Amino acid sequence: MAGKFDVVVIGAGAGGLTAAGGPAMFGLKSAVIEEGEMGGDCLNTGCVPSKALIAAAHRAHEARVSQKLGVTLAEPKIDFAAVMAHVHSAIETIAPVDSQERFEGMGVAVYRGRAKLIDDRTVEVNGERLAAKRIVIATGSHPAIPPIEGIADVPYLTSNSLWQIKERPRHLLIIGGGAIGLEMAQSFRRLGAEVTVIEAFKPLPRDDQEAAELVLGALNAEGVKLISGVGVAKAAMAGSDITLTMADGATVTGSHLLVAAGRTPNVHGIGLEGAGVAIGKNGIIVDARRRTSNKRIFAIGDCRDGPRFTHMSGNDGSIVTMNVALGFPAKLDLRALPWVTYTDPELAQIGLTEDAAREQFGSKVDVNRQDFSHNDRAIAEGDVRGFMKVIRAKGKVVGVTIVGRGAGELLLPWAQVIMGKANTFGLGGAIVPYPNRSDISKAAAFAIHEPAVFGPWSKRWARFVSSLRS
Numbered sequence: 001m002a003g004k005f006d007v008v009v010i011g012a013g014a015g016g017l018t019a020a021g022g023p024a025m026f027g028l029k030s031a032v033i034e035e036g037e038m039g040g041d042c043l044n045t046g047c048v049p050s051k052a053l054i055a056a057a058h059r060a061h062e063a064r065v066s067q068k069l070g071v072t073l074a075e076p077k078i079d080f081a082a083v084m085a086h087v088h089s090a091i092e093t094i095a096p097v098d099s100q101e102r103f104e105g106m107g108v109a110v111y112r113g114r115a116k117l118i119d120d121r122t123v124e125v126n127g128e129r130l131a132a133k134r135i136v137i138a139t140g141s142h143p144a145i146p147p148i149e150g151i152a153d154v155p156y157l158t159s160n161s162l163w164q165i166k167e168r169p170r171h172l173l174i175i176g177g178g179a180i181g182l183e184m185a186q187s188f189r190r191l192g193a194e195v196t197v198i199e200a201f202k203p204l205p206r207d208d209q210e211a212a213e214l215v216l217g218a219l220n221a222e223g224v225k226l227i228s229g230v231g232v233a234k235a236a237m238a239g240s241d242i243t244l245t246m247a248d249g250a251t252v253t254g255s256h257l258l259v260a261a262g263r264t265p266n267v268h269g270i271g272l273e274g275a276g277v278a279i280g281k282n283g284i285i286v287d288a289r290r291r292t293s294n295k296r297i298f299a300i301g302d303c304r305d306g307p308r309f310t311h312m313s314g315n316d317g318s319i320v321t322m323n324v325a326l327g328f329p330a331k332l333d334l335r336a337l338p339w340v341t342y343t344d345p346e347l348a349q350i351g352l353t354e355d356a357a358r359e360q361f362g363s364k365v366d367v368n369r370q371d372f373s374h375n376d377r378a379i380a381e382g383d384v385r386g387f388m389k390v391i392r393a394k395g396k397v398v399g400v401t402i403v404g405r406g407a408g409e410l411l412l413p414w415a416q417v418i419m420g421k422a423n424t425f426g427l428g429g430a431i432v433p434y435p436n437r438s439d440i441s442k443a444a445a446f447a448i449h450e451p452a453v454f455g456p457w458s459k460r461w462a463r464f465v466s467s468l469r470s
Contacts, residue, residue, distance in 0.1 A: 024107040088163070
């Protein structure tokens, strides 16, 4: 045996690094194994590069629309190579936080290579065997490629390979109308490419549909072409271009193709079956403590069945740390699960959407809505698109939808409210700096209590108090 560890983690992405670093900080012997880049998909091919590209595209868009505020700028000149240099600079700047050197400094033994489970107590890497009291699978996921005729014969891009292109696409075709597809569609359109998105079903299906329609309307106004409700049946080369044929026979031709049709968990070839770990249709099956069918082995992040977000992976890692290092039976609580689509306007959700709440609670749901058109900061900025919905069931907040500029930044207080660590009465009475978009949260929270605050009893009391004064 090369070493004996309290915990061995396979995968050094957001979840794996948390699950390895946490126990090490508690003084346990911890190891992490990674065959690719430290930091996983989020740092290298996902969250970080996409948000860097979005930022560059936003600058170009602001130049084009600044005239509405009385400032006229020239049409932006897009240096695509410089844009991609910015993207890679962002990755390189953040990389030290997830680096091998940093985690070794924390006391984590870092092995670079492909891992395989020998049994539920042993992991092999580079011919060495590591003994582990507990094992954590954090192998992530990879882009899903739909079964389209001819897809293997065209040079398609995925979120993994997109960041290596050198020239701006002339016409980018995107298969998939989820968050990744729409974020990239708007960004490349703003950077000067023609863009067509094909979504076989409904774009942004998990989100509030009124909010989703606002986002789709914004993309349409910027020139993104969206084809929805029909799938792609065939892909083929047309000279140097790519032609997609839809199920209804319609065709669209572009210079580049991005496949953004979801993710597939990385669960094969690492010995899970021999270790007694059950795999379901959507990944490794886990309980609320992130334990697999073999209770000595945990699975976290994209490789397990369940929501696939970087923040979920990190939370999974924290749950495992509590279980492994402290013996505390921490469990997943999805009541305040947030997600954000980083289009412009942003679409942010925490907890249940209105439709999901009505399906679960029926007539016991009420919704308080506030529009950014009544928010002074939004008015001053000249961008009043969007709204906030606070969804309550049986008097408790169970979800919040926000669509508008910077919507994702406004979710934090509502996470506290949904989890019972704050309440709407306190939020409604908070002192918020003026003018600020976060005032919409205060307005929504106060509106919930306004009928009671200024109700008949309060008015009678006020008249009584007044009668006592001379």
